[in-house]
Amino acid sequence: MTAGKTEIDTLVVGAGQAGVAMSEHLSRLGIPHLVLERNRIAEAWRSGRWDSLVANGPAWHDRFPGLEFDDLSPDGFAPKERVADYFEAYARKFKAPIRTGVDVRKVERNVGRPGFTVETSDGVIEANRVVVATGPFQHPVIPAIAPKDERLTQIHSAQYRNPQQLPEGAVLVVGAGSSGTQIADELQRAGRQVYLSVGQHDRPPRAYRNRDFCWWLGVLGEWDQAAMKPGREHVTIAVSGAHGGRTVDFRELAQRGMKLVGVTRGFNDGVVSFQPDLADNLARGDENYLAVLDAADAYIERNGLDLPLEPEARRVFPDPECMSTPILELDLAKAGITTVIWATGFATDYSWLKVDAFDAKGKPLHQRGVSTESGIYFLGLPWQSRRGSSFIWGVWHDAKYVADHIAIQRTYLEYRDAAQRQAAQTVAPVSATQGHPVVTA
DSSP: OBTTEEEEEEEEEOOSHHHHHHHHHHHHTTOOEEEEESSSTTHHHHHSSOTTOBOSSOTTTSSOTTOOOTTSOTTSOOBHHHHHHHHHHHHHHTTOOEEESOOEEEEEEOSSSSSEEEEETTEEEEEEEEEEOOOSOOEEOOOTTOOOOTTSEEEEGGGOOOGGGSOSSEEEEEOOSHHHHHHHHHHHHTTOOEEEEOOSEEOOOSEETTEEHHHHHHHTTOTTOSSOOTTOTTOEEOOOOGGGOOOOOHHHHHHTTOEEEOOEEEEETTEEEEOSOHHHHHHHHHHHHHHHHHHHHHHHHHHTOOOOOOGGGGOOOOOOHHHHSOOOEEETTTTTEEEEEEOOOEEOOOTTEESSOBOTTSOBOEETTEESSTTEEEOSOTTSSSGGGGSHHHHHHHHHHHHHHHHHHHHHHTOOOHHHHHHHTTEEEEOTTTOSEEEOO
16 A cells, blocks of 8 residues: 555456456465455346346356355246345455445556556556456447437336336337347236337247256357357347246247337337348247257267157247238337337447557457456456356356466566576575664675
8 A cells, every 4th residue: 555545466347247256266366456346246236137137047057166056946047136145145255355336437557667557436546457347238228219209218128127117008129139038028927018129139948858058058069159150240149047947939929919020120200110020030040949959959869868859849839910911110109109128238338448458449459358458358248258258157267267367477577587586685684683684785
């Protein structure tokens, strides 16, 4: 400590799953560090999700290696509050040096000396290294096509909590990834008429032949894919752990009364228009679903596994009317739609990070989290090192790689050449009588 300043080797920004994982590995390596969190540990799980959310993966999978969900079945899906409690307990387990309620406002590289100066709401910190563990879900994105219509309630999925918060009437949910699909399903179960705008998506089975899809993606090597396949950048994944975990089937949702539409094109004078692509989007989702089943069957046969057949998994619901006669335009008032929920993803904001670590579009430049700007690291990014990087178990393994890299860099910087070693040896042992070190001439 210095007057008005804190000095630390490594500063970690963010105490969600990425920050907690990073702290564990830094602690294991004996690297002095501090974790700053503007809210509470794992706050996004508490206040940035809807009330009924559960983890998308089973408890045996969506956890860190060092701690289990001992109050849940391994095949159960942890409620969001339980996930937040889990990370708090994990941090306590190794006494993570986390300081909550501190906002990081600016990070700048020092000039003429190593490290970075970090301005926070609680003073200035001097750090040799900074790990950005703020995650990919920072700022909700509502597209520019959103209408300026005071008659409509419009919220992002990050602001949705439960059906009771919405005004009476039908709801249009734009976006059919995991969040949009689960919210639409909940609203329909609450008795709302729901219109769901479905774009390109992957639709894996929740489970197949007594194994969860997380298991299948593991043994089939899908979690370890190093890069996204070209053309799949905007493809979402529709999967859910709600109601004990069920496969998302859009035709089944339509059979229950949900109105499916294609990608939302725009709004004009109270009328919303949709792309004529619903059938194609559902067909591509079906292809993904069946490809997983085929790969699983082949794996079982190749390895001689004794797992029961599941022919019912290939059952296809009849095409609903909204596929054969697609809705291309909808008068919001006539349809009784009073709310639009935008399940349209998030953007990142690194404006506080004043370093040369980004491309022309503002995306981090890095190799497995090691930035092109020496001393800056990223953690928790989608596809940081593999497909599983943004999942709980994946971020833990990425954190280990980043921490090991930091340890290696520290070793290099601790090197002393022959002259420096000789100079260090000129300091004599402590005098037994005087208790002071004696420096030779």
